[in-house]
Amino acid sequence: MKPTRARSLLLTGVLATGVTWALLTVIYSKLPPLTWTGIPALLLAAAVEAWTGRDLRARIMGNPGSKPVPPLFAARMVVLAKASSQVGALFAGVSVGFIGYLSGMLDAATPRSDLITASISFGSCLILIAAALFLEYCCRVPGDPHGNRDDEPAPPRQSPFHN
Numbered sequence: 001m002k003p004t005r006a007r008s009l010l011l012t013g014v015l016a017t018g019v020t021w022a023l024l025t026v027i028y029s030k031l032p033p034l035t036w037t038g039i040p041a042l043l044l045a046a047a048v049e050a051w052t053g054r055d056l057r058a059r060i061m062g063n064p065g066s067k068p069v070p071p072l073f074a075a076r077m078v079v080l081a082k083a084s085s086q087v088g089a090l091f092a093g094v095s096v097g098f099i100g101y102l103s104g105m106l107d108a109a110t111p112r113s114d115l116i117t118a119s120i121s122f123g124s125c126l127i128l129i130a131a132a133l134f135l136e137y138c139c140r141v142p143g144d145p146h147g148n149r150d151d152e153p154a155p156p157r158q159s160p161f162h163n
Contacts, residue, residue: 001078004085004136009129012086013093020097028101033110034117042091042124046131049084052077053131053138061142078139084132092125 056077059066098118105111 001075001082004082004133009085009089012089013096016090016093017097017100020094021101024097024101034098034114034121036117036120038091039117039120039124042088042121042128045084046124046128049081049128049131049135053081053135056135057138060138060140074139078136081132081136081139085129085136088125088128088132092122092129095119095122095125 056069056074059069060074062068095118099115099122102111102115102118106115
């Protein structure tokens with residue numbers, strides 16, 4: 001599995017921004033005001049992922065007093081990190097779409113309140129993305145301490161049959 005690329009996160013965010021802005025031009029007047037309830041959920045998820053990454057990294061590095069990490073658990077954490085970073089990028093794009101659409105409507109109270117909520121949501125999404133990328137980084141297996149390189153090709157296999 002390859003590390004998450006910033007390019008894919010950026011593409012997700014940009015596409016979500018465009019779609020959100022286009023939809024808001026049609027349906028914003030019919031929407032209820034934005035709620036702030038998603039913000040604590042994003043921040044809680046970010047905190048849990050950052051804490052898990054810190055703990056997991058210590059276990060992978062073999063620090064004294066820590067239990068070894070089962071490989072399947074580490075793989076699950078990588079998948080969680082990848083999914084969280086993509087969801088964070090998607091929600092960040094939606095937030096930017098709201099910010100872009102509402103930036104010209106600051107005279108009315110509801111759009112101004114929605115703009116503040118969208119801005120704080122955007123910041124929370126960035127924190128989630130950072131925590132997810134940190135968790136993904138923490139799941140990497142450290143290199144060989146003796147300097148052996150893992151990317152060198154394996155020696156050719158010898159046939160069990162002698163010519």
